Amino acid sequence: MNSDHHLKLDNPAWHSLNETHRSFAIGESEIKFYRPDICPFGGINSNHADLISFLKIHSQLDSFFVIGDKPQESSDLIIEKELVCLQMICSAPIKMELTENIILLKETHKNRLVELVNLVQPGYFKEGTLSMGDYYGIFEEAKLVAVTGERMKMYDYTEISAVVTHPDFTGKGFAKQLVAHTVNRNFHQNIIPYLHVAETNISAINLYKRSGFMTRRKISFWKMKKS
Numbered sequence: 001m002n003s004d005h006h007l008k009l010d011n012p013a014w015h016s017l018n019e020t021h022r023s024f025a026i027g028e029s030e031i032k033f034y035r036p037d038i039c040p041f042g043g044i045n046s047n048h049a050d051l052i053s054f055l056k057i058h059s060q061l062d063s064f065f066v067i068g069d070k071p072q073e074s075s076d077l078i079i080e081k082e083l084v085c086l087q088m089i090c091s092a093p094i095k096m097e098l099t100e101n102i103i104l105l106k107e108t109h110k111n112r113l114v115e116l117v118n119l120v121q122p123g124y125f126k127e128g129t130l131s132m133g134d135y136y137g138i139f140e141e142a143k144l145v146a147v148t149g150e151r152m153k154m155y156d157y158t159e160i161s162a163v164v165t166h167p168d169f170t171g172k173g174f175a176k177q178l179v180a181h182t183v184n185r186n187f188h189q190n191i192i193p194y195l196h197v198a199e200t201n202i203s204a205i206n207l208y209k210r211s212g213f214m215t216r217r218k219i220s221f222w223k224m225k226k227s
Helices: 003-010 012-018 051-057 107-120 174-188 202-211
Strands: 025-027 031-034 041-044 063-067 077-090 135-140 143-153 157-165 192-198 213-226
Touching (some): 003 012, 003 157, 003 192, 012 031, 012 041, 012 157, 051 077, 077 202, 107 135, 135 174, 143 174, 174 192, 192 202, 192 213, 202 213
Parallel strands (some): 041 063
Antiparallel strands (some): 025 031, 031 041, 063 213, 077 192, 077 213, 135 143, 143 157
């Protein structure tokens, strides 16, 4: 796949906050962040952008991730960690028989959704993340045991995210079914699904490859904090 067709994905937070998610944006012409109750991500669109001055104005942004090129540091702003991810794209609907009862999660499910995602992937899912897109779940005896949803969204791309199964319910194929369901709904809307997965998460990478995702590039999530 020619990555030149997907250049907006080099700066996914920035383009999402200028398109589908513009109502969630804090920012200006060169720097935009999600509101901290929605998502801890931001994007920078210029090598000359002054992130440090921006954060002095927007004091509600304290600990966050910048996606893409390495951002500037200072005595007031430090990089805590670089999380290197594979950015993967699915080029066609996933052919799979869906045998589980997959439920569209609503506001009434929010507390259980936040609890499950932060149990397995702590630090990313906020109280308002549910409003970023559609989230789907599988229940066992009224217990939410697996979810998958949509996070950063542009007009023509949607990030598949929160692919999470409760540790007591792994190995049942729930994640694969939820990913297929979410991906296929995006293709039905003429939207290209993509995702980010830590380059060290080999089991998840293999699951996505079997589902038809291909690696486009590596991309870094820079965890930053005001010192």
